[in-house]
Amino acid sequence: MNRTPSATWSGAASSDALRRRRRSDAGFAYAALTPAFVILVGFTVLPFIMAAWRSIHDRSGELTGKNYERMLHDGVFHTVIQNQLVYTAVTVPATVAVSLALALLGAKVVRAKAWVRVSFLAPAVLPIVAAGTIWVYFYQPNFGVLNAALGAVGLPQPNWLGQPDTALGAMMVVAIWQQAGLFVLFYLAALLTQDPQLREAARIEGTGPWMFFRRVTWPLLMPTTLFVGVIATANSFKQVDLVFVMTQGGPADSTKLMLYYVWQTAFGQFRQGYSAAITVALVAILLTIAVAQIRLLDKRIHYR
Incomplete structure (x- = not known):
């Protein structure tokens, strides 16, 4: 036709x-x-x-690799790299774990009590400078809240921010506390969008809570976990304010992180070329870790 x-x-x-x-x-x-x-x-x-x-250029514009050569022999830079990797390796998984645990707890009551979400978000809305200042008083060796509690039960009262063995760990606690509240909301939103019939079916089949979490809840949270992991990693590499307020990189460079060292080298020592080389190294390390995270978790997201 x-x-x-x-x-x-x-x-x-x-x-x-x-x-x-x-x-x-x-x-x-x-x-x-x-x-x-x-x-x-x-x-x-x-x-x-x-x-x-x-x-890769000196002040006259001539091509040179002296900044990277200096980096290889800089003992402080090696210490900073070690501090940064330890800081990232601890704070990122801990932030994910704390955020997820609080979200699982909050998912049970959040429908009835909206203030739960507000309480989770409270640390995150604090400026990092304010959060660091508050915790400096908590960590004070003579009149700090933490040492007062330890002394009340007869435990040792260390100088948390004044000893190389404890300073970085003390700063990690503040970072985890400050950013976990924001990530709780992402996990909470993901949990509340999961189909309730999945849990009901698992209950009928006799599946325990731990097995249900491993086989159902956790895989469905992988997209959120990828997002939280990448953002938390980026946050760990751009930490300057907390270092400046709490320790200024001390004692003995034990809390000096990469971006703080960039700032110190550029504006404290006025070595612009060397600080630029450290910046390039920082970005290269951050991109490597981010790509590794995406490749690892992306396989689980798409069940490959």
Whole structure:
């Protein structure tokens, strides 16, 4: 059966209208993304390119690799790398674990008590400088709350921020406490969107709570865990305020982290080229860890 001219014209007009609509939608999407793209390039990509260029040139503009050579022989930098890796290796899993535990606890009462979510978020809304200052008073060796409690039960009262063995750990506790509250909300939202019929079916089958968590809840939380892990890792590498307020990198460089060392080298010692080289190393390490996290957890998200 042959098509009439009017039917052919109608089909062509409909196709043209569809193409115009798609072009219009694409144009709107590009227009909406342009400001974010400009900000990303202007405040992230270009500064990093400039830092990379500065790291391999001296002040006269001559190409040199002395900054990276100096980095290989810098004992303080080696200590900073060690501190940073320990800090990240502890704070990221601990933040995930604490956030998830609080979310599992809060999911049972959050429908009835909205204040639970507010209490979880309270540490996260505090400025990091304020949080660090509060905990400095908690850690005071003479009149701090923590040592007062330890002394009341006859336990030793260490100088938490004044000893290399305890200073970094004390700072980690503050970081975990401060950021876990925000990540609780992400886990809580993910838990509350899971189908309640899954738990009911598991209960009928006689599945225990731990097995249900391992086989159902935890796999369904993998996308949230990937997000939390990547953000927590990035947060661990951009920690400056907490170090400055609580320890200023001491004692004996035991709490000095990479971005703080970048700041100290650039603005305290005015070694711009060397600080740029440390920045490049920081970004390289951070990207390596982030890619490893994504590859590891992405397989579990998609059940490959």
